[in-house]
Amino acid sequence: MKHEVDVHVGKRIRHRRWMLGTTQQQLAEAVGIKFQQIQKYETGMNRVSASRLWDISKVLDVPVAFFFEGIDLEEQDNHKGTPGDLLSDKEALDLLRSYYAIPENQRRRLFDLARVLSDAA
Template sequence: MKVLKMAARKKSANSIDAHIGRRIRNQRLWQGMTQGDLGDAIGVTFQQVQKYEKGSNRVGASRLDQIAKALSVEPWFFFDEIDAQKGPEPHSENEILDFLASIDGISLNRSFVLIKNSDIRQKVVDLVELLAEKEHPGLICANLRARRPESVCDS
């Protein structure tokens, strides 16, 4: 009788795993937790949390439930913005989500929402767009004019 060797199949993370990992990281940072804090709450090491957040290790259903409880969200939260047919959002939107989940992104957003005066908020947006235009000439203003004809690019 012949013994068939089955090739060990490595389960690799896919774009949905990466999306869920980004959502875990975003919510963890929003809650002000470290990877160690989350790991302690769910019974794993901070290194394992890193792997979940990078999408290099898949998160099982029961573990995702534990993570959701530790981060005070429902498990479906991690699947938001995933189209069942297409998968997660395109790469450029991933970059935006990655920034929003970073320390700078969270700090910027937390501070920005505290500004209640709409004129001041608009001036902050104008300033950031002008600074971005200096680093990417033509790109920012072209997109901005399409959205707001009275943009700061024309001043």
């Protein structure tokens, strides 16, 4: 049975990997495991050991704490019956990656536009 923490950590691994444009195969090779193991980590099917999480954090260039960020908020959201995690939505991840590929000054203007449009909706 999947544990909520393992599922959350897996989602965070997938999120960061997508943000960097890294494939499961590339991450697996960098860590020294098979890509199927990355798949199992990302779904929460297999628990990531502390040493493996350390290795993954180095390859993905984030602190280990990154993988646990938002876990309390996710639990609260699940109890409220809110929509699923946006990080599991491929379109949302593509949009986020594209957003951060825009130069900062243009990105700020786009953000301001999006805020105005969402306030008007």
